[in-house]
Amino acid sequence: DVREYEPGDDVRRIDWNVTARMDTPYVREYSEDRELTAWLLLDRSPSMGFGPIDRPKELVLCELATTFARLLTRSGNRVGAILFDNEIESTLPPRNTRNQVLALTRQLLTRPRVNGAITDLSGLLTYAFGAVRRRSLIVLASDFITPPGWEEPLLQLTERHEVVALRLTDPREYDLPEAGLIVVEDAETGEQLTVDSSDSEFRQRLRRAGEEREAELRAATIRAGVDIHEVSTQDDLVAALVRIVEARRRRRR
Numbered sequence: 001d002v003r004e005y006e007p008g009d010d011v012r013r014i015d016w017n018v019t020a021r022m023d024t025p026y027v028r029e030y031s032e033d034r035e036l037t038a039w040l041l042l043d044r045s046p047s048m049g050f051g052p053i054d055r056p057k058e059l060v061l062c063e064l065a066t067t068f069a070r071l072l073t074r075s076g077n078r079v080g081a082i083l084f085d086n087e088i089e090s091t092l093p094p095r096n097t098r099n100q101v102l103a104l105t106r107q108l109l110t111r112p113r114v115n116g117a118i119t120d121l122s123g124l125l126t127y128a129f130g131a132v133r134r135r136s137l138i139v140l141a142s143d144f145i146t147p148p149g150w151e152e153p154l155l156q157l158t159e160r161h162e163v164v165a166l167r168l169t170d171p172r173e174y175d176l177p178e179a180g181l182i183v184v185e186d187a188e189t190g191e192q193l194t195v196d197s198s199d200s201e202f203r204q205r206l207r208r209a210g211e212e213r214e215a216e217l218r219a220a221t222i223r224a225g226v227d228i229h230e231v232s233t234q235d236d237l238v239a240a241l242v243r244i245v246e247a248r249r250r251r252r253r
Contacts, residue, residue, distance in 0.1 A: 002026045012159055012225055030135065036077040037094050039132050039161075040065050042108070043142030044085040045119035050143075051170040051233040060168055061141055062108040063237050068139060069101045082131070083107055084124040091131065121146040125153035132161065141166040144217055155224040164248070165221055165228040174210030176203055227251060 002015050005025035018026040042065055048058040069079045073096045080094035081104050090107060092100065121142060128138065138161045140154075157163050176182075176197040183194050196202060221228040229244045 001029045003029060010225075035096075036072065036075075036137060037134055038068070038072050038077060038079045038137040038139065039094070039128065040068065040079065040081040040104075041124055041128055041138060041140045041142075042081060042083050043119065043121065043124070043140075044083050044089060044108075045143075045145070046085075047119065047143055047145045048168065050173065055233050057143055057168040057170060057233055058108075060231060060233055060235075060237075062105070064141060064166060064231065064240075065108060066101060066105050067237065067241065069104055070098075073097065073101055079104075080132075081107070082124065082128055084121075084127075086119045086123065088124070088127055094136075119146050121150040122153050125150055125157060129153060129156050129160070136161050138163045139166065140164070141168065143168045151220045151224060154221070154226060158225050163224075163226045164244075165226050166244075167217070167228055167230045168233075169230055170233045174207050176206060178203075 002018050003026065005014065005027050009027050013027040013029075015026050015028045042061060044058065044061075048061060049056050051057045051060075065081065069081075072079050076096055078094035078096045079100060081092040083089040083091075092104060092107070121144065125140075132138065138157055140163065142165075144167050154163070176195075178198045180196065180198050181194060182197050183192055218228060227248060229240075229247060231240045231244075
């Protein structure tokens, strides 16, 4: 249904078609279904392989995705998933069975293709906007190592769905150990570079670049009206999930 806009209403709920016809702002009202449909948008790009040998970002992604899927399906909710590695790798239509969780786990434990191109998240978000028609909970899990341009399709998703973003990180992405001359390689393009990790000025520049990138990312998600939660390869999974849930509860108050 729709009603006239009132101060304090979420501007993302404005129905622009009705507003144009009535010449006054109107917002959409939803009657929520008891059954929740959730979609997991999962970044499987090569950069997700970064991190400790025993727990890289891609393993944390698997842990989070399967845990969310199991918790939701146990309550009778349907869960679907879109796996992306700069191309749509696979799509699991929403189901509420234990077999759905097992199928998702098998997919995530299979190594993705190596495409040799820089990941562009806008492709995943644009595809999801067209594929997910019914209002759903969208959980986007990625390290957000991607060129600009994904903000607009993310904003389109938030106008139709409830969106939560999970940013997977590893501390060594911006804090190099002092190990002298080392060769670093871009996981997505294969480009290699020799750097002096003992150079304090170089480490400071790397840290500043990371802080600037994080600030830009948070500003972009705020503009889209999306909560973004950081999960590190060093985080305990249970503690990370509790932190995410508590943050969302505080925002709803």
